[in-house]
Amino acid sequence: MPELPEVETIRRDLQSEVVGRKIKTVEVRNGRTVRRHQSAKHFRARLEGHTLKSIDRAGKYLLLGLEDGQTLVVHLGMSGQLQRAKNVKVAKAPHTHVVITFTQGGQLRFVDPRTFGELFVSAAPEDGQPALPELSHLGFDPLEDVMSWEKFWVLLAARKSGLKALLMDQEFVAGIGNLYADEILFAAGLRYDRLSNSLSSQEVRRLYRAMVETLAEAVKRRGSSLADEQYRDLFGEVGDYQDQHQAYDREGQACRRCRATIVKVKSGGRSTYFCDHCQV
DNA sequence: ACGCCCGCCTGTAAGC
DNA sequence: TGCTTACAGGCGGGCG
Numbered sequence: 001m002p003e004l005p006e007v008e009t010i011r012r013d014l015q016s017e018v019v020g021r022k023i024k025t026v027e028v029r030n031g032r033t034v035r036r037h038q039s040a041k042h043f044r045a046r047l048e049g050h051t052l053k054s055i056d057r058a059g060k061y062l063l064l065g066l067e068d069g070q071t072l073v074v075h076l077g078m079s080g081q082l083q084r085a086k087n088v089k090v091a092k093a094p095h096t097h098v099v100i101t102f103t104q105g106g107q108l109r110f111v112d113p114r115t116f117g118e119l120f121v122s123a124a125p126e127d128g129q130p131a132l133p134e135l136s137h138l139g140f141d142p143l144e145d146v147m148s149w150e151k152f153w154v155l156l157a158a159r160k161s162g163l164k165a166l167l168m169d170q171e172f173v174a175g176i177g178n179l180y181a182d183e184i185l186f187a188a189g190l191r192y193d194r195l196s197n198s199l200s201s202q203e204v205r206r207l208y209r210a211m212v213e214t215l216a217e218a219v220k221r222r223g224s225s226l227a228d229e230q231y232r233d234l235f236g237e238v239g240d241y242q243d244q245h246q247a248y249d250r251e252g253q254a255c256r257r258c259r260a261t262i263v264k265v266k267s268g269g270r271s272t273y274f275c276d277h278c279q280v
Numbered sequence: 281a282c283g284c285c286c287g288c289c290t291g292t293a294a295g296c
Numbered sequence: 297t298g299c300t301t302a303c304a305g306g307c308g309g310g311c312g
Contacts, residue, residue: 001305032289060306078305079290095290114289116306161282170307178305230291268284270305 002076004142004175005218005241006231007060010082013234014055014062017084021102022051030097033110036120036134046070046121047100059138059174069124071132077116079230083109113230138174142211143219153204156196164192165268167211175215179224179248182273184214186247191279192265192272217244224248247273 002010026047028040037043047066054065062082064072074082083093086106092099098110098119110119125131140147159166166172167181176184185192187210190203199207218224223239225231226249232238246256250273251264260277 003306075306077289077307112289113291114305116289159281165283168306269286271303 001078001177001179002080002223002231003060003177003180004057004215005180005221006223006233006239007057007062007076007175008143008219009222009233009239011055011057011062013084014064014082017234018052018064018102018105018108019055020052021105023047023049023100024103025101027099027101028097029099030095030115032115033097033112033117034119036118043119043121047072057141057144058132058135059141059170060177061135061138063132071122073120073122073132073134074110075118077112077114077118079114080110080112080117081230081232082234083111083232083236084234085109137171139170139172141174142176142215149201149205149208152208153199153201156199156204156207159196161196162193162267163190163196163207164272166196173211176211178270178272179245180214180218182248183218183246184211185279186274187214189279192267192274194280217241247275249273 026044028034028043031040034040034043050066050068050070052064053067056063056065060075062074064074066072084106088101088107092109093111095113096109096111097115100108110117120134122132122134130136155172159172161169163185164181167176167184168178188207190207218241221239221241221244222233223231224241224245225238226242247262250262253262254260255262255275255278258275258277260275262273263276265272
């Protein structure tokens with residue numbers, strides 16, 4: 001499932017691949033993907049003829065800035081992929097829902113079997129108005145918005161939530177999903193159900209450091225691709241970080257730190273993997 | 281305020 | 297072998 005490291009990997013590649021390109025045509029092959037818009041026609045009309053100027057990221061959202069101030073927002077959901085097709089004649093993968101054709105330089109394709117992903121265009125901000133009101137609910141970005149651990153402690157203490165639920169709450173911190181929440185909590189040595197207002201200063205520092213370092217290392221490794229997952233980068237390549245996983249999808253295997261057995265429980269309907277010995 | 285569940289989806293895999 | 301069920305989970309909404 002694409003989380004912050006996977007989205008950031010795609011963002012960096014998009015920067016060299018599509019910035020400066022002009023959109024000639026947009027084909028919507030599955031209207032559900034552009035469900036925020038009144039119609040596929042409306043979505044197309046806002047993009048055609050415009051040039052991609054910048055690529056940013058907010059949590060798990062990709063922000064493709066256009067020269068007129070609009071932003072094409074992409075969320076990959078569970079199974080979304082962006083594919084760079086240099087040649088428009090290359091056969092389209094099944095579940096290709098949106099195809100953006102550039103005036104020169106091929107296509108950008110959105111493929112998404114489970115259709116949880118979406119694309120929408122956010123209007124250019126009016127004078128004095130904030131950009132991207134659709135994403136105003138997002139909390140801080142763990143890689144972009146650096147903060148002191150003391151500030152992080154204040155944020156944690158203001159909540160009385162289980163740590164995993166809090167890490168996955170996009171209004172608290174943006175970009176962490178089920179997989180990286182488990183990896184971060186393993187690295188921090190903290191259980192998923194520890195309450196956020198129960199941490200010592202040492203534990204707060206460990207958690208902040210684990211969050212930043214785990215995500216940064218996963219970006220370096222171009223994200224995680226598991227056997228039953230869909231994640232592929234812009235060029236169809238898998239990531240390398242799955243080899244570094246300490247907890248996620250390792251039920252019954254030996255903890256790489258203490259050799260105890262990694263256990264799996266359900267929490268909030270989601271699978272949670274942890275070491276009952278290392279994580280307290 | 282918080283935990284938990286559902287519905288939205290499809291592909292894969294386990295179970296009977 | 298073949299059908300049915302479970303599971304994967306991001307997100308928004310609802311409920312207790």
